[in-house]
Amino acid sequence: MALNTLVIASHNAGKVKEIAALLAPFPFEVISAAALDIIEPEETGSTFAQNAVLKAEHCRDAAGHAALADDSGLEVAALNGDPGIYSARWAGPDHDFAMAMERIEKELNATANRGLVDRRANFTCALALAIPGQETKIFEGRIDGNLVWPPRGSRGFGYDPVFQPLGFEETFGQMDQIQKHAMSHRANAFKRLLAAKPF
Numbered sequence: 383m384a385l386n387t388l389v390i391a392s393h394n395a396g397k398v399k400e401i402a403a404l405l406a407p408f409p410f411e412v413i414s415a416a417a418l419d420i421i422e423p424e425e426t427g428s429t430f431a432q433n434a435v436l437k438a439e440h441c442r443d444a445a446g447h448a449a450l451a452d453d454s455g456l457e458v459a460a461l462n463g464d465p466g467i468y469s470a471r472w473a474g475p476d477h478d479f480a481m482a483m484e485r486i487e488k489e490l491n492a493t494a495n496r497g498l499v500d501r502r503a504n505f506t507c508a509l510a511l512a513i514p515g516q517e518t519k520i521f522e523g524r525i526d527g528n529l530v531w532p533p534r535g536s537r538g539f540g541y542d543p544v545f546q547p548l549g550f551e552e553t554f555g556q557m558d559q560i561q562k563h564a565m566s567h568r569a570n571a572f573k574r575l576l577a578a579k580p581f
């Protein structure tokens with residue numbers, strides 16, 4: 383059955399904007415969970431995929447419509463994948479990403495070996511699509527890069543100013559957002575979703 387409405391199960395304006403742009407070519411209405419006053423469930427999963435499923439199914443059940451959730455974050459190799467699923471939580475209740483980026487930089491410097499720091503990091507995204515009456519589907523994507531310091535650029539959101547994707551001079555915070563959205567972890571997860579032709 384063709385979809386009439388798809389709810390984006392996120393209250394993060396940056397993500398909603400990016401996902402809504404990716405869904406623009408489809409003929410169904412796209413609305414955000416915030417616009418429907420649907421409260422986000424607690425993220426109790428231990429992986430991006432588990433948290434994405436939790437959010438998508440909660441939103442599907444609350445709205446009675448298909449729901450698409452994203453759980454994503456920054457994994458820093460030298461910090462054993464931290465902040466990972468805790469990426470939003472490292473910024474605290476005030477969403478203070480300047481503080482979260484500084485914490486990463488401090489913890490990274492503490493791992494220095496003879497003055498050398500492994501600055502590799504990746505963003506990962508798990509998308510969960512929960513359609514009423516169907517089994518929830520999960521699609522994952524990532525993008526690899528390095529962390530820079532100090533932060534550069536004021537575009538994007540979250541950790542964008544310290545993330546420099548492999549092969550590029552600019553950080554996600556400096557880059558044209560159309561360019562970021564074409565290569566991001568979310569775009570890569572989305573390519574997998576589209577390849578599965580779920581709509």
Ligand code: IMP
Pocket residue numbers: 394425452453454455456467469470505538539540541542554566
């Ligand atoms: P979630 O809402 O629990 O999935 O939180 C994901 C967090 O990861 C966000 O609040 C950001 O801090 C970070 N994050 C995810 N995707 C991006 C991105 O594209 N750029 C910068 N930070 C991101």
